[in-house]
Amino acid sequence: MGTYNFDAIIDRHHTSCEKWDFMTKKFGRDDLLAMWVADMDFTAPPEVTEVLKNRVDHGIFGYTGKSDNYFRSIVEWVEKRHKWEIEAEWIRHSPGVVPALSMAVLAFTKPGDGIIVQPPVYPPFFSAASGRGRHIIENPLVERHGRFEMDFEDLEKKIDSSVKMIFLCSPHNPVGRVWTKEELTKLGEICLRHNLIVVSDEIHSDIIYKGFHHIPMASLSPEIASRTITCIAPSKTFNIAGLSTSAVIIPDPQIRDAYTSVLNFLHIDGGNLFGTFALEAAYRKGEPWLLALLEYLEGNVNFIEKYLTENLPDIKLVRPEGTYVPFLDCRGLGLSGEDLFNLMINKARVAMNNGAWFGTGGEGFMRMNIATPRALIKEGLDRISRAVACIEK
Ligand SMILES: Cc1ncc(COP(=O)(O)O)c(C=O)c1O
Incomplete structure (x- = not known):
């Protein structure tokens, strides 16, 4: 230390x-x-604070953009920490992971559609999944000997033609599970079979304890990648949540375009100046x-x-x-x-x-x-x- x-x-x-x-x-x-x-x-x-201090000293805080180096820092972090090779072009902005869930709901579902959530889970999943006329389908986790697991049988039973999306929390807040390759593969097979879009909230993926390994859902196969929207951020990892800067990784071009159109409609792609600097410093030096x-x-x-x-x-x-x-x-x-x-x-x-x-x-x-x-x-x-x-x- x-x-x-x-x-x-x-x-x-x-x-x-x-x-x-x-x-x-x-x-x-x-x-x-x-x-x-x-x-x-x-x-x-300290490396993040130093970059921010230097930027503050400049004294002008106008509109901001994101450099190639910014995107490269995300690509390199994901590859280094999670062994997932992504392209800079796949990355889109979101001010936070919860807004990214909501934007995905707007982009890929319509009123009346169902969205799967796996409680007990981070509460904003419920508000995002039930927003603007969508409805929540619960696939509760089951507890076995003090450890929570997914109930795949229940999941298959609950999916009908109205269900279009699942919110995966990986690792899972609050049960603390780091899902195994077997679990994610099984989940992925079900999602592919039913043509669901997987919104994988991987905001906690850098906080992993000894003996466990986070596997990005989209890294499992090109088929799963083509149906998955992965949300990551330096916010939990480096304690910079107040700087409102997250990244959304979308390998499939059509899904990416649909997400981008919502992002542009809301006009929030520019992002936060300090968050932009902090993300790059954190991923490069943290x-x-x-x-x-x-x-x-x-x-x-x-x-x-x-x-x-x-x-x-x-x-x-x-x-x-x-x-x-x-x-x-x-x-x-x-x-x-x-x-x-x-x-x-x-x-x-x-x-x-x-x-x-x-x-x-x-x-x-x-x-x-x-x-x-x-x-x-x-x-x-x-x-x-x-x-x-x-x-x-
Ligand atoms: C699973 C999960 N997703 C998202 C968030 C919050 O994300 P953001 O602040 O980027 O919207 C949290 C914060 O606790 C969380 O636990």
């Missing part, structure tokens, strides 16, 4: 930061330890920082697992294979969803996402953001321990 200090506790209050400054909106109070919305309490790689981050996060995972086993045996970590927003399985506490949420927010005073917000299968879980200094993780767990001790009396 050496050069990077992930143990530093940095006060983020009064920085317009959603996680620490806007808790009242979400939780009704602001005296909480923030372990919710998925950004990190760590500073971005890898050593990322490797150190992954070590630190894995340390947090191990710390939480040990702490729970020793002090809170009724709460279990759904051990993540990827992502820094794992589920805590709190069903052992025997509380209703509402009582569990009340315990965590109003007694423990730890702001976490209620599992129920992630839809079917989420109740009884809380999602904890572990991308924070270990001392704060310990503080959060201590608070939860004290609150749980009170209910058990």
Whole structure:
């Protein structure tokens, strides 16, 4: 780790930061330890900050464009980290991954069409899939021995002629799965058989723990690539979500044109000046920082697992294979969803996402953001321990 200090506790209050400054909106109070919305309490790689500072010093912040080097940095990152060879021409812009999901919905479906989602899943999947007259078809994940899996039989049964698209979350937030080649291949076969467009949200694909490997859905075969829209971003990876810059990779020219026409209609292709600089700096120079981050996060995972086993045996970590927003399985506490949420927010005073917000299968879980200094993780767990001790009396 050496050069990077992930143990530093940095006060983020009064920085317009959603996680620490806007808790009242979400939780009704602001005296909480923030372990919710998925950004990190760590500073971005110094190489990124330096590039931004230099650009700020120039002092003129007009309309922006994207250079060949910008696109090359994405191509090279994807090839290096994920062994997927893409062409710069396949890349399109989006201000965020969620807007990319919504643009895909507008480009490839019409009112009345169905879109598959696999709950429990990141809540904006539901709003994107049910927007403007589309409807959600749920294909819930199934839990086997503390690990979530896809239910392919249920998926096949649910697909009828109205279903046009599936939102894949890969790796999956919040169950922390890094889908295997076998799982993705099986999913791909079903999607091809039914002519579905796969929108693969791979925003968490750089946060992968030891022993697991992210496989881009579209890298499986040219057939699957020709039906897949892949969304990536440096936002989660390098903690630059506020810079609103994502990339959408679309190998098929017709699908790409349809996406581009929505992007142009919304007139948002130009993007954010600082996001443009930050993406390129992060992908070109951020890898050593990322490797150190992954070590630190894995340390947090191990710390939480040990702490729970020793002090809170009724709460279990759904051990993540990827992502820094794992589920805590709190069903052992025997509380209703509402009582569990009340315990965590109003007694423990730890702001976490209620599992129920992630839809079917989420109740009884809380999602904890572990991308924070270990001392704060310990503080959060201590608070939860004290609150749980009170209910058990
Ligand atoms: C699976 C997933 N997709 C998308 C996002 C957000 O993407 P963006 O901020 O780029 O819209 C998140 C943030 O937590 C996420 O977990």
